[in-house]
Amino acid sequence: MLATPVPVPGRLPAGPGWRFEVKWDGVRILADTTGDRLRMLGRNGRDAAPAYPELAGLADLPPGTVLDGEVVALRDGVPSFAALAERMHVRDPARAAALARRVPVSYLVFDVPVLAGEDLTRRPFAERRAALETVPLPEHVQLSPVYEDGDVIWAATRAQGLEGVVAKRATSTYQPGRRSGDWLKAVHHxxxxxxxxxxxxxxxxxxxxxxxxxxxxxxxxxxxxxxxxxxxxxxxxxxxxxxxxxxxxxxxxxxxxxxxxxxxxxxxxxxxxxxxxxxxxxxxxxxxxxxxxxxxxxxxxxxxxxxx
CATH class of the missing domain: 2.40.50.140 (Nucleic acid-binding proteins)
Known part of the structure; x- marks a missing residue:
């Protein structure tokens, strides 16, 4: 599910029906344990798991689970796409392991379309988020925080040099492959x-x-x-x-x-x-x-x- 740019640049929706998250500057990844092994699928469908050996603990998620999130690499405490770019093409296990020690990544999770074989895509975002918070997450994996005040998080992301904010309607279903108006993105760059x-x-x-x-x-x-x-x-x-x-x-x-x-x-x-x-x-x-x-x-x- 993809977000639509806000109609007016820099202006987020307001009201109790919206939730807000940081728009992380990384690579969108679905962590999938519905088969016989962990797959980490990018938007083009390629499996990126060999590039990120430090995220191998995701294989211990409940079988039949799909998490949605962003892989990021930090430089000076801020997500750096340039740092992550060194990692994303690597498939050689020895080189991937060496880079994982030098430029470790984190997986920031913000949704769970499928949990333990149960399809949650028709559930509202608020329910999916509550289900996500029950999932035991391994090392290098954490929840992307959710906020209720869009103006505050917009100002904070600008001050901290982050990419922007995603606004999500609390009642929104998960719509795979769609750029929905229920998810809106506002970016500083x-x-x-x-x-x-x-x-x-x-x-x-x-x-x-x-x-x-x-x-x-x-x-x-x-x-x-x-x-x-x-x-x-x-x-x-x-x-x-x-x-x-x-x-x-x-x-x-x-x-x-x-x-x-x-x-x-x-x-x-x-x-x-x-x-x-x-x-x-x-x-x-x-x-x-x-x-x-x-x-x-x-x-x-x-x-x-x-x-x-």
């Missing part, structure tokens, strides 16, 4: 997942990646240009992107429109398969991202469509 369509080398002749060209798929299946971005492109992300993009080069632009020379000049075109998380200030009337900052590579979800 706007982010999206974009596809890399090309890269530009640094201007000093080093041959290293200095910027990437990002795009979004539109309703007709074309790749629309969002921006050229270089801020945040350093360290592990730069090394990871270099390896990923070198094997995806192509002779022509993958973008549906012809780009301006300032963007196209010197660009190495690539198949639009690599996903990046990008934070930005606003979008221009033509759809371009203003002040984009790259935060990490993703493989847990699909690209956000142009129309979003």
């Amino acid at each position: 706007t982010t999206r997942t974009a596809l890399v369509g090309g890269w530009r080398p640094e201007t000093n002749g080093s041959g290293r990646i200095g910027a990437v060209l990002l795009g979004a798929p539109d309703a007709d299946g074309g790749l629309r240009f969002l921006c050229r971005a270089g801020s945040g492109l350093a360290g592990a992300l730069a090394r990871d992107l270099t390896a990923a993009l070198r094997t995806r080069e192509r002779p022509t632009s993958p973008f549906a429109e012809r780009l301006e020379p300032v963007d196209a000049r010197g660009t190495v075109w690539v198949e639009p398969e690599v996903l990046l998380d990008v934070r930005y200030l606003t979008r221009t009337p033509s759809g371009r991202l203003r002040q984009p900052v790259l935060r990490g590579r993703r493989d847990d979800t699909a690209a956000d469509p142009w129309e979003v």
Whole structure:
């Protein structure tokens, strides 16, 4: 179940019928024990359990249980997507174990669609939350707190540098696969997942990646240009992107429109398969991202469509 952006940016609903939670800056995961082993499913359906060995205790949940929550990694006491990005692609057990010691994650749980084989999706949120609070949670797993005053939690998340707030109607059912108006999200910073369509080398002749060209798929299946971005492109992300993009080069632009020379000049075109998380200030009337900052590579979800 997905949340819908609030109709007026920064303005949360009010009244006794709403509950409020922090919008955590991490990766959405369903922890599923309905089969013969623990699965940790991202929004694209891939099993992320091998990447997070410190969450293996979730396998001891009551059989036939599905929890919904967010995996986060802390840096200086605040969830950091950049720190988490180092973890999410790893499948080698030895490397995953080493990273778990160096950059441990937490799983913040906020819903329980299925408990011990009982489908709770038609129950109201308040009842599901009460059921969730009875579930014994293992190490590195905790409940995401719920609040009744949206204005207070909105101010607190801004002061603490958190991503934002999710408002949930207390009577809301759990609606898998839907972006419902019963769950509303308000964010302090706007982010999206974009596809890399090309890269530009640094201007000093080093041959290293200095910027990437990002795009979004539109309703007709074309790749629309969002921006050229270089801020945040350093360290592990730069090394990871270099390896990923070198094997995806192509002779022509993958973008549906012809780009301006300032963007196209010197660009190495690539198949639009690599996903990046990008934070930005606003979008221009033509759809371009203003002040984009790259935060990490993703493989847990699909690209956000142009129309979003």
